[in-house]
Amino acid sequence: MAASASVTGLVLAYWPFAIPALLILYLFSNRYQKGLRQVPGPFLNSLSTLPRIWSVYRGHHHLDDLQLHAKYGKVVRVGPNLVSIADTSEINQLYGITTKFVKSPFYDLASTYDEEGLVPDPFVLRKDKALHSRMKRNAANAYSLNGLIQFEPWVEPVLSRFIHHLDEYAYENKICNLGDRLKDFAMDAVCNLTFGTDFGYLEKGDELGFFNTMDLINNYMSLLGNVTWLHPFLLGNPSQLKNFSGSGNPPAEGDAMTFLSRLALNQTANPKTITDREIITHAFNNVAAGADTTAIALRAVIYYILKDEDVYARLCAEVRERLELPVKFQAAFQLPYLKAVIQEAMRMHPSVGQILGRIVPAGGATIGGYHVGGGTEVGMSPWVLHRDPAVYPNPDQFKPERWILGEACADEEHLRRMNRSFFSFGHGAHTCSGKHISIMEITKLIPTLLLRYDLEMAADSQYKFKNWWFTPQEGLRVKFTRRQ
Numbered sequence: 001m002a003a004s005a006s007v008t009g010l011v012l013a014y015w016p017f018a019i020p021a022l023l024i025l026y027l028f029s030n031r032y033q034k035g036l037r038q039v040p041g042p043f044l045n046s047l048s049t050l051p052r053i054w055s056v057y058r059g060h061h062h063l064d065d066l067q068l069h070a071k072y073g074k075v076v077r078v079g080p081n082l083v084s085i086a087d088t089s090e091i092n093q094l095y096g097i098t099t100k101f102v103k104s105p106f107y108d109l110a111s112t113y114d115e116e117g118l119v120p121d122p123f124v125l126r127k128d129k130a131l132h133s134r135m136k137r138n139a140a141n142a143y144s145l146n147g148l149i150q151f152e153p154w155v156e157p158v159l160s161r162f163i164h165h166l167d168e169y170a171y172e173n174k175i176c177n178l179g180d181r182l183k184d185f186a187m188d189a190v191c192n193l194t195f196g197t198d199f200g201y202l203e204k205g206d207e208l209g210f211f212n213t214m215d216l217i218n219n220y221m222s223l224l225g226n227v228t229w230l231h232p233f234l235l236g237n238p239s240q241l242k243n244f245s246g247s248g249n250p251p252a253e254g255d256a257m258t259f260l261s262r263l264a265l266n267q268t269a270n271p272k273t274i275t276d277r278e279i280i281t282h283a284f285n286n287v288a289a290g291a292d293t294t295a296i297a298l299r300a301v302i303y304y305i306l307k308d309e310d311v312y313a314r315l316c317a318e319v320r321e322r323l324e325l326p327v328k329f330q331a332a333f334q335l336p337y338l339k340a341v342i343q344e345a346m347r348m349h350p351s352v353g354q355i356l357g358r359i360v361p362a363g364g365a366t367i368g369g370y371h372v373g374g375g376t377e378v379g380m381s382p383w384v385l386h387r388d389p390a391v392y393p394n395p396d397q398f399k400p401e402r403w404i405l406g407e408a409c410a411d412e413e414h415l416r417r418m419n420r421s422f423f424s425f426g427h428g429a430h431t432c433s434g435k436h437i438s439i440m441e442i443t444k445l446i447p448t449l450l451l452r453y454d455l456e457m458a459a460d461s462q463y464k465f466k467n468w469w470f471t472p473q474e475g476l477r478v479k480f481t482r483r484q
């Protein structure tokens, strides 16, 4: 009794000192965890995540990260348990096909659940590498370059509708908020090629509220976690699959087909390899991961070509000399300057703006010369890798010729280095599944615009963006004039 009274007395007497003491202990335990003290970086960032959160919140942490790397080198501790790496030679260790590193818990925020539990989604599957590989393998032909030739016919009607809208702007001599219209295009295109139908974004805009929801979710990166109302509405209900797969006879191998038909054929050929639930997840992912990202890349291409008269003139000359409407992907994909322009725009403005976080396996790893303890989150940011002057000389300059051998690219080794550092689609085991799909959409759309119109950036265009996982731009306003 007397002892407990004296303990209470002590607590009462000293609690004003105990709280700051515990706080200091906590901050320093952050700093000294997992042997990370030797990794360079700002002192405050090693104590608390608050500076990092503040940097992310302000929407341009890629710029902060670039400054930190310029000051501290290739390996920087940007949070108590977060290390940013700007060293392409470590890319395979972190991201390669056989990497032991797993995705960070960041990706859990995008998890969805249904009555069977966690929905198996390649984007969020962190630890179950076997399931992740199986899912990727069994949809590989749908996402491959060959596969997308079969999807191309589904993009064409959407492109025609898009052109029809732009014709109205040209006819009425009105400035078009092209940035918004590109997002509608990308949404209808990816839906149409996936399901064989779309939600008429080009005509009705975001009536479903999907973009709004996605923007909200992106801001705190819980991609689908809280949209359980939307998931069944779109595809979460297996009965929706039949509605979207189209009617009539299923296509045969080699026919034009939608993404869903492709996976359904895979399932018919080998029923055990892919479940209905997995097919639905793949298809839903296309919408969640494929619309915004592709629109961002399209805006970047258009912004950079309109900013530079010489680039615009050279691209128009190539496209107008070698292509005709309707533009076919295979023909457009042969154009070296067009390809270089697209790659350079995606280098300058990656659609994903954050560090792609991975967890160091138990036992730790040596990265960029530092031993980093197991359980540490490490990762690379496309924005940082793409601004490395050792790989991309004058990295802030938009220069498509850097991708063309014999022009600004002197030799094959340098081209290989640049390609190795090109991180817009990630790398290795978790590399973007839909990269060919978005490249196909971009490669068709850009020459289509240049063949049909002369484009000019509007004087009131105020192109800007915030980086909250995705980097969507605002204020791309363009004037279209019909060509004779």
Ligand code: HEM
Pocket (backbone or CB within 6 Å): 122, 123, 124, 136, 190, 285, 286, 287, 289, 290, 291, 293, 294, 297, 350, 351, 352, 356, 357, 423, 424, 425, 426, 427, 429, 430, 431, 432, 433, 434, 435, 437, 438
């Ligand atoms: C310009 C367009 C696009 C960009 C820049 C982009 C970027 C990325 C990046 C950086 C990742 C890797 C994330 C990580 O490792 O942490 C990723 C993953 C993914 N992307 Fe894309 N993406 C684009 C378009 C698309 C499209 C059109 C689709 C689907 C049709 C798609 C589906 C996916 C999926 C399913 C994953 C997860 C892959 C995995 O973890 O195994 N993306 N994307």
